[in-house]
Amino acid sequence: MAGDGAAIEVAAADCHACPFRTDCTRSVSAGRQIVIPSRRLYEIQRRNRTDQNSQEWKHRYQHRAGVEGAISEAARAYGVRRCRYIGLEKTKVQHQLAGCGMNAARITDWIERDSQPVPERSQTRFTALRSTVTQS
Numbered sequence: 743m744a745g746d747g748a749a750i751e752v753a754a755a756d757c758h759a760c761p762f763r764t765d766c767t768r769s770v771s772a773g774r775q776i777v778i779p780s781r782r783l784y785e786i787q788r789r790n791r792t793d794q795n796s797q798e799w800k801h802r803y804q805h806r807a808g809v810e811g812a813i814s815e816a817a818r819a820y821g822v823r824r825c826r827y828i829g830l831e832k833t834k835v836q837h838q839l840a841g842c843g844m845n846a847a848r849i850t851d852w853i854e855r856d857s858q859p860v861p862e863r864s865q866t867r868f869t870a871l872r873s874t875v876t877q878s
Contacts, residue, residue, distance in 0.1 A: 747779040816840050 757763055757773035767774045779787065793799045817823045820840040825833045 746783050747777060750776040750778070812844065815844060820844065 752773040752775075754771060754773040757767060757769075760766070794803075816837075820843060822837055822840050825836055827833060827836060
């Protein structure tokens, strides 16, 4: 774990003989591995998880959540995860051109819909379950 905690590995031979193996690990060949973070890292994770429940954090995260879809589209549809050029300047140009392509595709979709807004998507089962649980 890069020196910031402890890693515990159980030998594969010990894991294979264990009756609880399927409940403990999905690995077919290796044994169980457990990583225990250092106290410092644990405190940082705990503080971050607590902060995620605050309204300020949720407000800040809205901006990131809005960008995540564009990043995913750029990586999957336009291949920006791997650059075809060497050097930061050429990489920037590739990413900017990919962004222009994404914008052009979105404008084309918008024009084809006769400038109508995107229709509301139906609610997924998970979203319905989540709203039911939070209302209870």
